[in-house]
Amino acid sequence: MDLREPTADDAERIADVVESSMTASHSLSPQQIDRIVDSEFGGDAVSEKLDGETTLVRVAERGENIEGEAVVGYVEGVVDGDTGELSWLFVDPEHRGRGVGTALFESMREALRDAGASTLRATVLDANTEGGQFFERFGLEHAEERDLSVGDESLVEVVFADPSTVDAGDDEQPGDAGGDDLPGTETEDGTTTATTEDGQSVVVARDERESGTDAPFFVVYTDDSREDRYGYYCANCGSLDVTMDDTERLECPDCGNDHAERSSDAYDDSYL
Template sequence: MEIREPEPDEAERIREVVDSSMTTSFRLSPGQIDGMTDDQFGDDAVADKIDDESTLLHIVEAGEGIEGTAIAGFVEGRLEDEWGEVNWLFVDPEHRGKGIGTELYETASETLRDRGADHVCVTVLEANTEGHQFVEQFGLEHNGDRRIEVAGESLVKYVYADSDVDVTLPTESRAEGEDAEDEEFPEAETTDGHLTVTDDGETAYIARDEEESGTAASFFVTYEDEEHSEQYGFYCANCGSLDVSMAEMDRLECSDCGNEHAERSEESYDDSYL
């Protein structure tokens, strides 16, 4: 397979690869996927990334014996000081199982190091049901979370890095004056050392250590008391609502913002992603 830098006029095909990959492997609505592909991989966005010396873009061209499109995979990385970050990696579902994802990851990591990165991390959207296990195949561990804004959507990315790297991970910049805890727990406040949120005059206590994944942000178990002995319900960290219902298969859904439970499991992993 040939790995090379894309041309600006290939943005449309890149979007098609991104769209088909997200549709297959991400727990996102069609509207969310359309918004993200247009925002991150529109013609102007791709052209700007190609011109940006800090950004790395590589595509894989389909080899002999593969019918259809000439582009089968895409990876994007970025150099931030001592860190190189692989922040997007997509393989067209029709071309999976040929080692394309592995080649893209290894090539991007090597290129970032050649450009001066001392360490390389990978970020994976929480809603990506297959990407987490994919990066774990390379010995990387989940070392932190990051909230990003894409096309008006607040989404969570998991940050993966080597377990023996003892340096601060790169983070997205926040708006000036924005508090990290307020960003992670909207509508919540600290009361006598306890994280709480109020609903119709009732105070619920948020259990930080009882977390469930969601497509936009995590859910947290809430309790009626400080001792966390009587469960109240669930709190949505995307919008701050307590209006969270439990549907079939114990799946959570926020009635206010549509954030949904996105549990990851080994059963959801398709190793053809490699």
């Protein structure tokens, strides 16, 4: 494949790639995706980014061994002082698994450094939890979560950063400021436990997290060996009665916190 700076003539195809990528990998409604695409990539939005002084954009163009539309991937980054932030990365679902996402990431990382950035950050919408796994493969760590307004949509994005710039206190998520701040849990020697209604002590795996609309869900095991899974813990209210339907959608019946799981054709392995 070839990587290059896009032109205004690529705008329509870029919008198509973004829409198809988000449809495949994000737990957002078609209406939400349409509003995001229209706001960030519709009309003159791409042309304005091309003319911007601090915004960098690259597209991946199919090579001789990749059939289909010419542009198959898009990446965008912004330079702010000595920090470079990769803000959007999309790959056409029909062209995943061919190294397109990796090539785009590495190209933008180099472009941001050439533009004067000494540290790197990357963001992914919380509606696409698999995106974090992708960035972690390049050595980035979870730094924070922040609100993002795109058009009329209020979203949450997760920020990943160079490990040297991530303070231990920054790696906090809703309902996850510390072991004792998770409702109904206790933390001792780095192990967080909760107690079931029948008095059984179970282990809350704080490093095995699924996103929720109000707070994360954490995988729960019957003991510290993590051989037998008990279920899920809701960090919003402390309930262990989290349910999962046949589409792997998590929901807490006690407080209404829920999580819509994406399809198996998700961001990570198929994205690289």
